[in-house]
Amino acid sequence: MSCSKIMDMVYEYSDEPHVTAAGVINQILIWLHTLVCQDCVREIKKYEESRRILMKDFFPPSPELEDTIMAVIAAEEKQTEADLTSGVLSIRGWVIAGLIILISLATASFSLDFKKLALETGMSFLLPVGITVGIVLTSYCAIFIGSHLDELSERFGL
Numbered sequence: 001m002s003c004s005k006i007m008d009m010v011y012e013y014s015d016e017p018h019v020t021a022a023g024v025i026n027q028i029l030i031w032l033h034t035l036v037c038q039d040c041v042r043e044i045k046k047y048e049e050s051r052r053i054l055m056k057d058f059f060p061p062s063p064e065l066e067d068t069i070m071a072v073i074a075a076e077e078k079q080t081e082a083d084l085t086s087g088v089l090s091i092r093g094w095v096i097a098g099l100i101i102l103i104s105l106a107t108a109s110f111s112l113d114f115k116k117l118a119l120e121t122g123m124s125f126l127l128p129v130g131i132t133v134g135i136v137l138t139s140y141c142a143i144f145i146g147s148h149l150d151e152l153s154e155r156f157g158l
């Protein structure tokens with residue numbers, strides 16, 4: 001069995017919390033392969049290490065970030081109330097909040113020895129990072145559109 005097939009099984013198995021017959025057979029095949037293949041032993045160690053770091057350190061509770069965003073949005077709400085006739089300021093506030101999110105994500109990545117880890121682990125590390133960034137940006141856009149529905153529909157005549 002080839003090394004890439006073994007690594008596929010390692011990735012697959014680690015996402016599957018339930019013990020299944022196929023999972024047990026996969027574990028045995030992986031174990032047998034690691035007896036003869038030091039390359040895969042190293043790959044699996046790297047993968048498990050990056051997984052551990054991701055679980056433990058990559059999603060730290062970040063009340064500061066949350067507070068900052070909420071403060072910006074709250075200030076913006078007040079501004080909007082004070083200036084109901086104009087939507088321009090409101091959109092500017094949201095752009096600022098979006099920039100804060102992006103900067104925070106970038107800062108979190110670099111504080112983690114991100115580059116070193118990414119180089120060592122390749123795609124297995126970049127995938128969850130990409131998914132996280134994607135989820136944050138998607139949620140942000142969804143909240144933005146949701147809270148500006150009236151404004152947007154007026155603007156685009158929907």
Ligand SMILES: [Zn+2]
Binds near residue numbers: 003006037039
């Ligand atoms: Zn191998």
